[in-house]
Amino acid sequence: MTTSTEPLAFQDLILTLHRYWGEQGCAILQPYDIEVGAGTLHPATVLRALGSKPWKAAYVQPSRRPGDGRYGENPNRLQHYYQYQVILKPNPDNLQELYLGSLAAIGIDPKLHDIRFVEDDWENPTVGAWGLGWEVWCDGMEVTQFTYFQGVGGIEVDVVSGELTYGLERLAMYVQGVDNVYDLKFTKEGLTYGEVFLENERQQSEANFHGYDVDGLKRRFEDMVAEVSRLLDMRGPQDQPLVLPAYDQVLKASHLFNLMDARGAIAVAERQSYIGRIRELCKACALAYVEQERKTA
């Protein structure tokens, strides 16, 4: 529907974006191996956005939002989905043009479709990150979050990174003209997204809403929190604080919080306090990361 050629299968969409951003000089990374709620949380974005060292990377990040699970019964909502994440630091002057180039690469013609940059200032209170930018709309659908990072971990950034987050399933649904995510063609040959993920959504939804042991989650949350401070207090072989492993524990704590939340185990009054604790941990990692970079510079 977007071009005369066959629309891209889900995996070909990813491969096309990889090739495109690889050609722009991005390191094509693999997904981070810890559960996260959004691609931004990958240390390749959150931590690398700090300090003044240039950085260019692109990767797919599976994102888990336990509360969004719908047992595979909602055509648009998933508790596990993919984000395509690009970070360019400092943001190049022509970032908008580069981005539009990526849309063209996956077959979206801006003379046929209505591409718009609509104000949307992004923030993620859990990691104390914020930025200004837009939701990019294609024919009224939000296909990408486009952000100029202004702060991370509660710290104002030295150098501004440009961050692009593509919602891959939505984008693919748009490109393929499909109304139900499970009907997406995962491969050109016809394997569907549903064949890959439907059963996962059913089981994970049940576990997220009814399965996990709340006391166990709480205990593990506290363990992770304690671990962060312990690791930050330790020193590595070059006398550095162990920021990277400490940040891993922050991610784990954050995911445990999301699971408790989905289980309905977080009272309204407790919510802010949990989020505040995660943000403080994140801030501690961010400060240690910046400090370390300053020392080694």
Next chain:
Amino acid sequence: MPQLLLEIFSEEIPARMQQGAARDLDRMVSDRLKAAGLTWDALTTYAGPRRLTLVIDGLPAATPDREEEVKGPRASAPEQALEGFLRKTGLTRDQLTERDGVLFAVLSSKGRATTDLVAETVDQVIRTFPWPKSMRWGSGTLRWVRPIKRILCLFDGKVVPFEIDGIPSDAITEGHRFMGSGQLLKVSDFVDYRTQLEQNFVLLDVADRKLRILDQAKAACAAKGLVLVDDDGLLDEVAGLAEWPTPILGDMDPQFLALPPEVVRLSMKVHQKYFAVRDPSKEGLAPNFLVVANVEATDGGKALAAGNSRVLSARLNDARFFWDEDQKVGFDAWNAKLSGVTFHAKLGTLAERVERIAALAREIAPLVGADADEAEMAARLSKADLLSGMVSEFPELQGIMGGYYARLAGHSDAIADAVRDHYKPQGPADTVPTAPVTVAVALADKLDTLVGFFAIDEKPTGSKDPFALRRAALGFERPAIAAGLKLDLHSLIEDHAERLAEQIIRIVSAQEIAITIGDARQVSDSHTRSQGVTVEQAGLVLERWTNDADGHRRADEFAGRLKAKLRVAALDVRPFMLDRLKVLLRDQGQRHDLVDAVFALGDDDLVRIVRRVEALAAFLATDDGTNLLAGYKRASNILRAEEKKGPLPTGMVQTGLPNQPEPETVLAFAVGAARTAVEAALETEDFAAAMTALARLRTPVDVFFEAVLVNSDIPAERDNRLKLLGQVRDVMGQVADFGQIAG
């Protein structure tokens, strides 16, 4: 004379900030050029998705030479003061002039090239521009709403040379992102600039963009026999989202017309920025939408309309999900949850608020002719929809959804309408509810808000009114007046303050205790300022107190003092409401002096005040009115002058005295008759009749002043006449304070 053209070209500027930015650019540049002594023929600014533009015609090439006089110290001032002044001005003593013992310096400055001033001005404007939110980009230090790409600055056709944080000035702009030629556009002056932009599919002027949207949108609708649903707010927004706005009519799946039209419209507007469309031959909406795209698509917009239509279906599917789910949940479940939702940290939960409103609605119901049970029931349903899925998604639909759900749940129309409309009127343009049950709940809702926030000392101050109490006051007064309600405002407020104090004393004492025991951190920290924490704390303290020997007494005393404090604070609601009524009357076009003349009587019955002002205005529009007013002024001037000399004579006016002029007797009888008539009219609150009664005084007063000398040499005559004038003043004063009226 030369022209200045400035364009700051950036990435997409948020639509809501564009027109404010155009005004700020105008103000900031004007102020700086004026300060340098420049004047010009015309200055215009434009704002659009990617550019802020300013053009000034008839701007001189140089700023004028100027002389400015600066005031210095007194000639007699100590040496140091003079030295300081000379140092500051760079002059010598003999260059100063002396006037009235004060020294003055005349400073002259040479004019400078306008281009220098412009370069400096643009730099300052860009660096200090008051964007609501701004950002840095790349490795630079500049802040702007989004990254600046280029700055076009021409004076008299030539580039004004400057560079701001690495961005050089130039004569170059760009056209439409997708439809333009793709070439950079070199510009010579404003006409050329505007023309080249238009050739490259950019409409510079927001007025042109709006016109294009409306014309094409209406035409697209008319072609299918449909009508666009106007929405000025939406029009403003979409005109800021496209440089070449292109309306396209799309199809909506007709099954969604089963949803309430408010839901469909809002979902279209908030999420998708689409206009709704009506079919003039039918009720409700048409199964269409109108999207304003930023391109004239090469296929005429077919793919684009289809894409938007699919997105809309997904959105409306969400809305329908909420609609269906909400009906399964229902009022009992929502109301049960209201006790978990804090209305305000000191005013308790929404459940407690609903209790208060229900009690108040019952109390008001008989006054408005509503059934008390219905009013109470409507009040009890009134806040439930805040917990519905639909209202969580679209807070604007509060009340409206409650109305739909109440009807579906089988409640009477009177109750459902009251749930729907009890927030009304929300602004000057909103309709005023008149249905009795609705009025009862609407008044209760607003009075609870007013009494509550006043009790906890959260009154509006200056321009700050965070809880919209001014609007709440008007929201109470307009329906009350429209319904002609006789309210005892004072006791209504007092009763409700009592009710409120009983209910919130637990929370308020908890917080007071938390403060008194020195753990103020817990309440001052906004994150932990939840009711749960402080009540728990207070519980501990109260427990400690009760274990104390005289703990009970202390706790009771403490609560008693606090309750009294709350009640007293709430009493300020009444003067506040009267003050808002004054503003309301003036906004409705009533003369200030007439409003003051009525308020001076100290009445607090809203309806009576309004009727009085109206009757007074009508009376003063007549000949009798203006003449009588003149007579009143004359009488009160005389009385005022006499009052200065000593106390005025009091007592009965005598008639039938020897040599008494007839006009005096006539006036005396007329005043007596007027008093009786005015009192009777006021008794029945027939203010028009009161005015008519006063009108009958006009001739006797006129004739009296013509024929009779008040200041007679005979003290008895003088006293009698002064008494008579005093009676004229008093009888008129029962209707209004005529002394406040401009004559």
